[in-house]
Amino acid sequence: MSSFPVFGVAGSGVTVYRKWLDAVSDNLSNINTVNPAGEDAFQARYVMARSVQYGEGIGGAQVAGVELGDPNGRMVYDPSHPYADAEGYIRTPDIDMASQMAQLMMAQRGYQANLAVVDRARDAYSAAINVGRNS
Amino acid sequence: MTETASVTGAALMSAVSGLSARSRAIADNIANIQTPGFQSRRVAFEDAVAKAAGSGRREVTGHSQALSLEPTRMDGNNVNLDTETLQSIDTGMRYQLALRAIDDRFGVVRAAIRTMG
Numbered sequence A: 001m002s003s004f005p006v007f008g009v010a011g012s013g014v015t016v017y018r019k020w021l022d023a024v025s026d027n028l029s030n031i032n033t034v035n036p037a038g039e040d041a042f043q044a045r046y047v048m049a050r051s052v053q054y055g056e057g058i059g060g061a062q063v064a065g066v067e068l069g070d071p072n073g074r075m076v077y078d079p080s081h082p083y084a085d086a087e088g089y090i091r092t093p094d095i096d097m098a099s100q101m102a103q104l105m106m107a108q109r110g111y112q113a114n115l116a117v118v119d120r121a122r123d124a125y126s127a128a129i130n131v132g133r134n135s
Numbered sequence B: 001m002t003e004t005a006s007v008t009g010a011a012l013m014s015a016v017s018g019l020s021a022r023s024r025a026i027a028d029n030i031a032n033i034q035t036p037g038f039q040s041r042r043v044a045f046e047d048a049v050a051k052a053a054g055s056g057r058r059e060v061t062g063h064s065q066a067l068s069l070e071p072t073r074m075d076g077n078n079v080n081l082d083t084e085t086l087q088s089i090d091t092g093m094r095y096q097l098a099l100r101a102i103d104d105r106f107g108v109v110r111a112a113i114r115t116m117g
Helices: A005-029 A097-129 B007-031 B046-054 B081-116
Strands: A045-051 A061-068 A074-077 A089-092 B041-044 B064-067
Touching: A005 A045, A005 A061, A005 A097, A005 B081, A097 B081, B007 B041, B007 B046, B007 B081, B041 B046
Parallel strands: none
Antiparallel strands: A045 A061, A074 A089, B041 B064
């Protein structure tokens, strides 16, 4: 990745945003997952990004790790539920749908922005390759 | 082909053949994106070309294949579509650049022939 470094840098961003999209979709798909009160709730996934120091590598971003949300979740009173304990409580994940939808939009925009960079860079590099030719 | 008789010509030919091997590897990786246990392949040739050109050898160098170090998914597959797509674009641009360089070298010969005529 030395002659066309933009592809490597933008590509690292694309991968980070795709993993963020994966995490948000995992959180949303489990937003109604109920566990018995005695077990941990589904823990939301939070993708942690960090920058790659320019000069150390080609620059760009990478996923530093995935942090998990609160295992305690929220206790909900639903005595008719099969998982309800003696007091009638079940454990649901502590995931806010509005926040997840906002994250979904941010991840999608970031993904598209990085791909737009790739498109612009490809046009620019094409012009550079064809410089000095009148065809 | 007499074009490979020079160090630059040999290096350019090595680059073109290495890049076409890389294109094939990327196509193979993308084709196997859902194959359980498939490990993505990477083609390397740049270091070999640089070494051959640096020591003034006028021969077309080959390429080597290695497995990608991307994280592996649960099904044993580690093809990352983002990486493969961007590698494909990058390889395409490099291929164009190498072909332009070869074409320019022939352009010099063409100009010389015209001048003689």
